Amino acid sequence: MNEPTFAGRVSRWYEQNARDLPWRRPDVSAWAILVSEVMLQQTPVARVVPVWQAWLGRWPTPAALAEESPAEAIRMWGRLGYPRRAVRLRECAVAVVQRHGGTVPDRLEQLLALPGVGTYTARAVAAFAYGQRHPVVDTNVRRVVCRAVAGEPDGGPATRPADLVATEELLPAEPSAAALASAAIMELGAVICTARSPRCDACPVETICAWRASGQVAPVGPTRRPQRYAGTDRQVRGLLLGLLRETSGPVPQQRLDQVWADDVQRARALAGLVTDGLVEPIGETWFRLAGDGPPAPLAS
DNA sequence: AACACGTGGGC
């Protein structure tokens, strides 16, 4: 009898301990899975769940979302953060309709070409929606693999090709088992092998973990520069968009001016929102969420 | 490669 493999142990643990997240239920569409992956980018599960349910309730298919304005998508996005994702997700729906007849593609290359879909999301959809054998490497997986295999305390700042290779080597040969293992490793990183305080006593691979064996050496230096928020353009963008989001139709610049005192920074933030397709100018002194109403009259 | 890009909850 062989000893259980890394993937085998984690998969068995997952089958018994996985959280009951709605996008993991049977018969969830590839589109619904794609939507969940985009919403989960840099955003905690607890905040995604209700928005995901409302979103799919309103727009069950790419075709349904593709017909909507960016403004509707931005509003439905609520306060998940990084609202460019809402605009890109709608663009993604348009692309799926135009390029693939409304069906989410199953090839990595085609997924990668969709707006808002990068290395992680493309692989996640291919594996979780279509059962293909691809390493799915997010920050959780990187951390788990670095710890368990290399004995290092964390995965470093960015996903490297080596991370994909190291993860791929852990996956079982059979595609659906590999997809399950990928979900399991990710879940382990999210729930047990966390960045701050790992619960090694509850970990299914504690006895074969290189990091545990090494005495859990601490991280070397500061992992990354702290991301500040107060006073940044991001905060100003958030304030401006907040006002536009809760207002139906155009808002006079005068009202936007009250959101932030610094004229230069406020103008820069607003221009950025326009560039990113979140906001559109109406004439010289009015602004609205992109597509929030009939097309703007052409300047004569 | 380094940065920009939101938000709200935990400590």
Next chain:
DNA sequence: TGCCCAAGTGT
């Protein structure tokens, strides 16, 4: 309070 984070992507 203020810092850190949480299933990345695009430039």
